[in-house]
Amino acid sequence: MKNMAGLSRREFLKSASIITASTCLPRFASAAESKRKNIVLIMADDIGFECFGCYGSEMYDTPNIDRLAANGIRFTHCYSQPLCTPSRVKLMTGKSNIRNYVGFSLLDGSQETFAHLLKSAGYKTCVAGKWQLYGAEHYSEETRGKGTLPEDAGFDTHCLWQVDKLGGRYWGPLLHIDGANRQFPKDVYGPDVCCDHICDFIKNAGEKPFFAYYPMILVHNPFPVTPDSENPESSDKQKNFADMVTYMDKLVGRIINTVKDEGLEKDTVVMFVGDNGTNRSIESKLGSQTIRGGKGKTTDYGTRVPFISSTLGETGSQVCDDLVDFSDFFPTVAGLAGASMPSDVKIDGCSFLPRLTGGKANPREAIFMYYYPWPIKGWKPETRFARDKRFKLYGDGRLYDVEKDVLEKHPVLESSDTEETRAVRLKLQKVMDSMPDEPEMIRKK
Incomplete structure (x- = not known):
């Protein structure tokens, strides 16, 4: 059936989705209209919301991140991709994986990142931590x-694990620093080196606004001891994981304190997020619940991640239940910088900047996810779904009430639909129909 413009229903929905995405974006102020903010975006590796005190955990020590939440805004419905590379590609480009994902460990060189955008707007840019976006020699x-190399992704300076070579990431790391690999001695702890790089960058930023992106090495497996572990010979992965969470929080505190010590607190937004769920070998207590990590799964325990941000102005401590998708960070960072969005690029993200400024927000009604992490090898089937805060609809028609069925064991059958579930099926199906039928850049075998 064609509409009055001669478009099919699917074509019409696709064009409408582009318009809807654009209306999510704020009107960005020019550099002359307002002082541009420094931005620190910290992303921990392999840790879900269940591991933080500000989300109710009493099992792990996260005082610095909890303090950030107590003085800022804690989001309760932030969703990543289930795995590291898919999450990083979406976060850095503002696009769904269905538009620009090409394979595990790869960011296609044609893609514009948030670092490109901010660098062109006059920002100094830095990345330190884990890269895994070039395709190192062991692949x-x-x-x-x-x-893509970090210098080609818009970053002025970098200190990264796994660019063109693998090497160690924790004790005695091999790190790629501003274009050259450097092997550190066995008594050097990799996360410390990367944190030092971020802190030095902040201290030496000068008059220009800066963007520091810190995709942390912690707390990904293997689970070795940290410099602060009581037993340096421990092989207890659950205990070592807890020590790693504590040390991760310590490094976040170092960066926040560096911002404060430089007198930049009022001019800097600090955001902390996880890249996907916790490793599946880790069990965590959250109240009376025992949660096994869901990394790699499309359930809440694989995709629902902590997200905490400082705010601008006197907004006070807040808890926000708006839906946030990883594609939303790109337009939000652009808004903080007063940067003009690229006019020739389709962005799937919706800015949450108004939540950071106390302005009038335009929150999402739903998010879309496409997940196919290993297309080059043909591993794992393609998965797509749309969801709101309560319900999730997969491409094969399965609907789950995630509030009641977080592990997705019991799909809601169409034959037992209520008026509510019938309406939500229609709403979420429209979201899926608005996206491309096939991935646009994956070369399928």
């Missing part, structure tokens, strides 16, 4: 070197 020939 297959189809992947090796087919991604």
Whole structure:
């Protein structure tokens, strides 16, 4: 059936989705209209919301992150991709994986990142921590070197694990620093080196606004001891994981304190988020619940992540239940910088900047996810779904009431639909129909 403009229903929905995405974006102020904010975006590796005191955990020590939440805003419905590379590609480009994902460990060189955008707006840019977006030498020939180097992704300076080589990430790390690999001694702890790089960047930023992106090495497996572990010989992965969470929080505190010590607190927004759920070998207590990590799964325990941000102005401590998708960080960072969005790029993100400023927000009604992490090897089936805060609809028609069925064991059958579930099916199906039928950049076998 064609509408009055001669478009099919699916074509019409796709064009409408582009318009809807654009209306999510704030009107960005020019550099002359307002002082541009420094931005620190910290992303921990492999840790879900269940591991933080500000989300109710009493099992782990996260005082610095909890303090950030107590003086800022804590989001309760932030959703990542289930795995590291898919999350990073979406976060850095503002696009759904269905538009620009090409393979694990790769960021396609044609993609504009938030660092490109901010650098063109006059920002100094830095990245330190974990890269895994170039295709290091241990990957297959189809992947090796087919991604993007950090200097080509818009960053002025970098200190990163796993750019073109693998090496260690924790004790005695091999790190790629401003274009060259450096092997550190065995008594050097990699996360410390990366944190030092971020702190030095902040201290030496000068008069220009800066963007510091810190995709942390912690708390990904393996689970070695940290410099603060009581037993340096411990092989208890659950205990070592807890020590790693504490040390991760310590490094976040170092960065926040550096911002304060430099007198930049009022001019800097600090955001902390996780890249996907916790490792599946880790069990955590959250109240009376025992939660097994869901990394790699599309359930809440694989995709629902902590997100805490400082705010601008006198907004006070807040808890926000707006839906936030990883694609939303790109337009939000652009808004903080007063940067003009690229006119020729389709962005799937909706800015949550009004929540940081105390302004009038335009929150999402739903998010869309496309997940196919290993297309080059053909591993794992493609998965797509749309969800709101309560319900999730998969591409094969399965509907789950996630509030009641967080592990997605009991789909809601169409034959037992209520008026509410019938309406939500229609709403979420429209979201899926508005997106491309096939991935636009994946070369399928």
